Amino acid sequence: MNPAQVTFGAAVALALATAVAAIVVPRRVVVGAGTALTGAAGLAAGVAAVSGHSFSLVLPGLLPLSGVSFTLDALGGLFVAVTGGVAVAAGVYATSYGKASAVLPMFVLAMLLVPAAASVGTLLVCWELMALFSLLLVIGENRSRAEVTSAGRWYAVMTHLGFVSILCGLMVFAAHAPADSFAALREARLSPAVSATVFVLTLAGFASKAGIVPLHAWLPRAHPEAPSHVSALMSAAMVNLGVYGLVRVGFDLLGGGPRWWWLLVLALGALSAVHGILQAAMSTDLKRLLGQSTTENMGLVLVGVGAAGLFTASGNPVLAGLATAAALLHVVNHAAFKTLLFLAAGAVLHGTGTRDLDALGGLRRTMPVTTALFGVGALAASALPPGTAFVSEWLLLQALVHGLPPSGVDTAIALPVAVAAVALTAGLAVVTFVKAFGVGFLAKPRSEAAANAREVPYGMRAGMAIAALGCVVLALLPSLVLPAVAGGATTGLVTLRLTGVTGSLSPLLLTLWLVVAVVVVAAGVRGVVARRTRRDARLWDCGGGPMSARMEYTATSFAEPLQRVFDDVVQPELDVHVTHHEESRYLVRAVEFRRSVPDRVERRLYAPVLAATRAWGRAGRSLATGSVHRYLGYGFYTLCAALLLLAVTR
Amino acid sequence: MTETVYVQLLDLTCGALLLTAVLILWRRDLSVIVRVFALQGAALTALVAVLAAHERSGELWVIAAGVLALRAGLLPYLLRRTLAAAGEPQREARPLVNVAASLLAAAVLTFLAHAVSRPLVTLAPSPAAQAIPIAVTVVLIGFFVLVTRRHAVSQVVGFLLMDNGITALGLLTTTGVGLVVEVGVSLDVLLAVLVLQILAVRIRETFGDTDLDDLRELRD
Structure with a gap:
């Protein structure tokens, strides 16, 4: 019995016990604490597996015909650890949020089992369990609302179409192998046509789970409508398993492949990244914005995975390793900040009852803790130096830029385009999160609900704080995680030597310099200002009377310049309705402006x-x-x- | 029992099975239909008994006794009770396909059954296997009755006709599918008939008739 096996067993037992306990004693504390403990055990198991303690377990009697077999290796361990970490934060948060549901620990359990599955049958069963439990959680609360049922229907259909696609792909694969265990699949010799069929089918299924364009339609519907801790679990942990499936099947089981596979992945990733962040930048619904940003981040991960496959196919294992490490690190980072952001969005919803950015604002005074934590999350999500996403996106750009010299013609075209897409995405992400934070939390409240907001209970704050801690650690000390991620990347042909990469990137030092610079500038300004005498006055308002909340930027107006720039791409629908006075057509009584950005x-x-x-x-x-x-x-x-x-x- | 007598008896009972099925299609008076159905139960019993005597199998004798009790006794009794509850003599007034066309259809179905079961017969050309097309014909005629007759009781008879055919088919192909299976199937049929009987009574109480097409308005 090695540590991974013990902790993984503990996670399974804890999840089942919590589910039973939640049926007997339906209290939020029970469900939340049990889920958090399950997540902690999963995290420990994942860390143990990544650090070399892999294990295998075969239970032939559990399922008829195929049996059940589990293997937790370094790659699977990474995803188990991420899922566990997200579950800890979401579990603590759930001790004082939402309904007590026995499905929550089972959902976490299913997500922990998917990366550990070691045969086609086991993987498919766990995958389906994960889909069903998440569906139950999405429609579990507020099922009387029309949006929720519609989102549930979209999710159910899309996830099952994806499942069918994966099922077909893996069945074709298993039919050409002696058995359906992953070990047997690795040995199988496939003709190029068959392996291409398997890859395309599984790619479609896994991409739909990861919310990749054009199979993303369910994501901005289902993620916002779910209760927020479930959104966090889905958006930060479940979508990752799409990436896991792609890496497992593409690299591990099929052992890499021709260049066009990975060019396809790269193209889908770049498209998703740009499309997702553009939609997010236009969005005025806080949780929908976060859901669309998930599409963007999964797109970035897929760019990394595609680049890694491309480098492998052209025989450059060092760069392939770097790209894989960047992709997997981004998975970890995205999980951290998306958990925090969704939990904070849930706190806003809890405190104000709305998630419409145009109706929020001014939460800084009423909900200071939530505001601070959302700020940390927004910084982490924008690819700027002290942020979490910066590290992985920087690594990704390095891999793409360094991939240029030894490449062929197709790569020489694809990689610069990918670099441009990643850069554009990073820039738009900054705009999006400045909008979400600035319009949503700062300035004056724009509605009654926002003005009367109340800070959330301690359990929710603790859940957010755990996620924020994860973000800060990942941002400042990525070298703690990077070797583990690189270890997880050593599958098949892809090995990583990190010489010269950790050396040239030191986020801690960078942040230190930034803090020093900020302090120096602030001190300098203070020094200059202090010489003058202070005078209190009203803010300059062009003589238009006291500034009211109606004069502020709204989410719609903040995104307006961007919308003009990308007018041909997003094609927004504008509706201006002018009402005149009855006496004269020249006197305007009211102007109504409506804008929607359909996908x-x-x-x-x-x-x-x-x-x-x-x-x-x-x-x-x-x-x-x-x-x-x-x-x-x-x-x-x-x-x-x-x-x-x-x-x-x- | 010599082989010739066995074959002749087998053909006779199978002929009776087919004849009763066609009679059910021909007659319109529901009480006559139920009586003919009881007769078919007896024919089926005779078929099982012939097989039992030929195989010298005690189990088949038990099945024969069960078939007699259920298909010639209990089920016709239940159907008669349903008819009696309705009072006045009931007729299958306007079947969806008229009687002459029904008989022609029965002939076509017989051809179809023969054509389809040819491979089964050639597989094991025993006297019992030669009779397989008859059983298939009874199944198809039962289904035809189910599709074309309006009255609830004749629908139930159609359903039971199919089941008689299936039982005969099972016995002819395998000479007995086992007592447990037979008992299970019989119990199923009995329950189905009980439910249908209650349903028929309820339909009549609600709509004053048992014409199933009156239920058309109940769809979503």
């Missing part, structure tokens, strides 16, 4: 499919007239036709 990808791709499905459904209704005889007749004629076919063809 163009969704509109182009999904609307025709949905319309076709609806037409089919209508056609189907005319078959069902309500006559019992007609229904029986369908069966009878079909049977006779089948028999006739049998008689004729034999």
Whole structure:
């Protein structure tokens, strides 16, 4: 029994015990504490596995026919650790938030089991369990609201289509291998056509779980409508497993592949990153914004994974390792800051009852702790030096830039475009999170609800604080995690030698310099100002009377310049409605301005499919007239036709 | 029992099975239909008994006794009770397909059954296997009754006709599928008939008739 096995077993036992306890004693404290403990055990198991204590476990009797087998190796361990870490924060948060649900620990358990699965059957069962438990959590609370049921329907359909895609891909794979265990799949010799089929099918399934464009439509619906700690779990832990599946199947089981696979992944990643962050920048719904930012970050991860595959295919293992490490580090970082941001968004929702940025503002006075923690999260999410995302995005850019010299023509075109996409994404992310923080939390409250906000209970603050601590540690000391991530990246052909990378990047020093600079500048300004005599006065308001909340920037107006720049890309729908005075058309009584930014990808791709499905459904209704005889007749004629076919063809 | 007598008896009982099925299709008076159905139960019993005598199997004798009790006794009794509860003599007034066309359809179905079961017969050309097409025909005629008759009781008879055919098919192909399976299937059929009986009574109480097409308005 090695430590990984013990702690992983403890996590499973804790999750099951919590679920049972939650049914017996439906209290938030029980569920939250149990989930947090499960997460802690999972975190320990993941860390142990990453540091070399992998284990295997085969339970042939648990499932008929295929049996169940688990192997926790370094790659799986990384994802188990991330899931565990997110679960700790979400569990602590749940001690004073939401309904006590026995499904929560089971969801965490399913997410811990997916990266440990070591056979196709086990993986598929755990994957489906994860999808079902998360679906239950999404629609569990507020199921009477129309948005929630709609989001649940979208999520259920998309996740199951993705599951079918993965199922088909892995079944084709297993059919060409002696057995369905991963060890047997690694030995299988596939023809290029078969392995390409397997890769494309599994890529579609895993990408839909990761919320990659164009399979992202469920994500900005389901993540915002779920209770916030569930959003955090889904957005910070569950989407990662899409990346895990891609890395596991693409690198580990299929052993890399031709360049076009990875160019495809790279292109999808770059598209998702830019599309996600553009939508987020336009969004005025706080949680929807965060959900769209998840698409963006998963896109960045996929850029890293695609670049790693490209470098592997062109025989450059060092750069491939660097790109993989960047991608996996970004998975870890994104998990940290997205947990914090979603939990803080939940706190805002709890305190004010709204998540519309245009109706928020002024929370700095009423909810200081939440404001500070959201600020930490927003800084972490924008790729600026003291932030968490900066480290991984910087690594990613390094990998892409250094990949240029030895590459072929396709790579020579793809990599600069990817660099541009990553840079654009990083810039837009700053705008997005400045908007979310500045408009949502600073200035004056723009609505009654925001003005009367109340700070959240201690349990929720503690959950956010844990996530914030994770962000700060990852931002300042990424070298703690980087070797582990690089260890996780040693799968198949990809090995990483980190010489010269950790040396040239020292975020701690960078932050130190930044703090010193800020202090020097502040002291200098103070010194200059202190010489003059102070005079209190009203803020300059052009003589227009006292400044009111209506004069502030709103989320819509803040994003307006950006929307002009990207007008052709996002194609916003504007609606200006002017009401005149009855006496004269020249006197305006009120101007109403409405702007919505529909998802163009969704509109182009999904609307025709949905319309076709609806037409089919209508056609189907005319078959069902309500006559019992007609229904029986369908069966009878079909049977006779089948028999006739049998008689004729034999 | 010599082989010739066995084959002749087998053909006779199977012929009776087919004849009763066609009779059910021909007659419109529901009480006559139920009586013919009881007759078919007896024919099925005879078929099982012939097989039992030929195989010298005690288990088959038990099954024969069970079939007699259920299909010639209990089920017709239940159907008669349903009819009696309705009072006035009931007729299958307007079947969806008229009687002449029904008989022609039965002929077509017989051809179809023969064509389909040819591979099964050639697989093991024993006298019992030669009779498989008859059983398939009974199943198809039962389904046809289910589809074309409006009255709830004749629908139940159609359902039971299918089940008789399936039982005969099982016995002819495997000479007994085992007592446990047979008992299970019989219990199932009995329960289905009980439920349908209650349903028929309720439908009549609610709508004054047991024409199933009156339920058309109940769809979403």
